[in-house]
Amino acid sequence: MALSGIQIYKLLPQTNCKDCEFPTCLAFAMKLAAKQVELSLCPHVSEEAEAQLSEASAPPVRPFALKSNGYEVKAGNEVVLFRHEKTFYSHPGLFLRVYDSQSADDIQAKVKPADAYKVDYVGINLEMSGFVVQAAGGDFAAAVKAVREVSHRPLILIGEPDALKAGLAVLDGSEKVMLCHATAENWEIMAALAKEADAALSIAADNLDEMVELSTKVAEAGVKDIVLSPKQRGFRGTLLANTVARRMALKSSFRPLGFPIINFPGDAGDAATEVILAGQAIGKYAGFIVMDHFTPESAYPLLVLRENLYTDPQKPIQVQPGVYEINNPGPDTPVLVTTNFSITYFSVANEVESAGVPAWLLVTEAEGMSVLTAWAAGKFDAEVIAKDVKRFNVADKVSTKKIVLPGHTAVLSGELEEELPDWDVKVGPREAVDLPAYMKQAV
Numbered sequence: 002m003a004l005s006g007i008q009i010y011k012l013l014p015q016t017n018c019k020d021c022e023f024p025t026c027l028a029f030a031m032k033l034a035a036k037q038v039e040l041s042l043c044p045h046v047s048e049e050a051e052a053q054l055s056e057a058s059a060p061p062v063r064p065f066a067l068k069s070n071g072y073e074v075k076a077g078n079e080v081v082l083f084r085h086e087k088t089f090y091s092h093p094g095l096f097l098r099v100y101d102s103q104s105a106d107d108i109q110a111k112v113k114p115a116d117a118y119k120v121d122y123v124g125i126n127l128e129m130s131g132f133v134v135q136a137a138g139g140d141f142a143a144a145v146k147a148v149r150e151v152s153h154r155p156l157i158l159i160g161e162p163d164a165l166k167a168g169l170a171v172l173d174g175s176e177k178v179m180l181c182h183a184t185a186e187n188w189e190i191m192a193a194l195a196k197e198a199d200a201a202l203s204i205a206a207d208n209l210d211e212m213v214e215l216s217t218k219v220a221e222a223g224v225k226d227i228v229l230s231p232k233q234r235g236f237r238g239t240l241l242a243n244t245v246a247r248r249m250a251l252k253s254s255f256r257p258l259g260f261p262i263i264n265f266p267g268d269a270g271d272a273a274t275e276v277i278l279a280g281q282a283i284g285k286y287a288g289f290i291v292m293d294h295f296t297p298e299s300a301y302p303l304l305v306l307r308e309n310l311y312t313d314p315q316k317p318i319q320v321q322p323g324v325y326e327i328n329n330p331g332p333d334t335p336v337l338v339t340t341n342f343s344i345t346y347f348s349v350a351n352e353v354e355s356a357g358v359p360a361w362l363l364v365t366e367a368e369g370m371s372v373l374t375a376w377a378a379g380k381f382d383a384e385v386i387a388k389d390v391k392r393f394n395v396a397d398k399v400s401t402k403k404i405v406l407p408g409h410t411a412v413l414s415g416e417l418e419e420e421l422p423d424w425d426v427k428v429g430p431r432e433a434v435d436l437p438a439y440m441k442q443a444v
């Protein structure tokens with residue numbers, strides 16, 4: 002049963018030592034009650050209290066990751082139903098499915114373009130997460146092998162226990178896969194197989210009552226990384242099953258449903274319905290999403306949707322501060338200045354790059370704020386700019402020292418001249434779109 006903040010506080014040492022980086026034990030207890038921190042942050046909890054608190058402090062949706070060859074697809078660890086309440090943590094994995102009834106050539110022809118797909122989206126790589134091999138009367142081990150020959154991404158294996166055993170035998174044992182599905186009929190053998198392979202195990206049930214029964218049995222058999230696979234399909238069925246399961250896990254701390262969820266938009270058959278179902282699954286609580294079709298034009302909107310939902314709204318997307326080269330700048334090329342908010346950086350960089358104008362672009366540390374916001378917050382001023390000019394050795398790259406401020410911060414030019422007395426400080430246009438013309442004429 003969930004404990005209140007005060008109940009948790011009574012079990013903490015109450016020394017306010019701040020080792021957990023909270024000012025008081027009470028503040029930490031409140032966060033723990035809201036499941037926004039882990040108990041392990043307090044190193045001073047007694048064993049007795051830890052035992053009592055472990056249930057209250059366990060994440061409501063069990064976190065784990067599928068892993069292979071340096072790739073990782075994390076799932077679970079969510080604490081809110083709506084992103085505006087805090088944030089969503091584990092990006093749902095998009096997996097492309099092949100069948101063992103396909104030839105190795107056909108499997109590889111499907112896997113290769115999805116494996117190679119990569120798009121730079123404001124500094125973030127958008128990629129497919131992994132692949133699913135499903136038994137369909139063919140040679141399961143050969144199908145797994147065919148996928149592994151052309152992709153190192155994590156795998157989900159679907160089939161009867163014997164097929165899964167054969168598929169696992171192809172892998173080197175170091176990766177963490179998901180096995181599908183334990184049912185009311187086969188759960189004992191599937192649980193034993195998952196334990197032996199240290200794999201995650203999905204459980205499939207017709208309704209949530211049966212799901213609860215099955216997840217309890219599988220957990221008691223010693224499987225920790227359980228995945229819920231509701232058999233309900235279609236827009237209404239999936240939405241209902243996912244929402245009720247997640248709501249029960251988060252609002253009622255109901256452990257039997259406190260696991261990541263797998264959905265199968267690919268079962269829809271046609272590619273257009275599949276994409277819409279996948280969009281719904283991204284928005285409503287799927288941790289793993291199985292698709293049957295891959296095209297760049299269908300993957301892109303799904304991955305962008307996922308990125309937008311699974312980005313912490315309190316942390317703007319940022320690029321690394323530093324000096325970026327655009328169109329092979331030389332010693333006479335001016336230095337443009339901007340902040341490390343990704344969208345600001347890409348607006349400036351794309352305008353200058355596409356105009357074919359060379360530039361050094363100094364990106365300052367501004368906690369991911371845009372130019373005007375950072376200036377208003379005191380994160381983008383002459384001192385900060387001068388500090389980063391020195392920190393990134395900008396003077397070593399140029400002989401003609403011209404530095405261009407964003408037009409909105411013209412007010413900083415006087416102070417910057419004082420901070421950088423040997424530089425020619427200029428004021429650029431207010432909008433990035435006007436930079437190419439400005440640079441051709443004024444610099």
Ligand code: SF4
Pocket residue numbers: 013014015016017018019020021022023024025026029030042043044045046
């Ligand atoms: S580390 Fe533990 S004892 Fe110290 S303030 Fe935090 S909760 Fe209290």
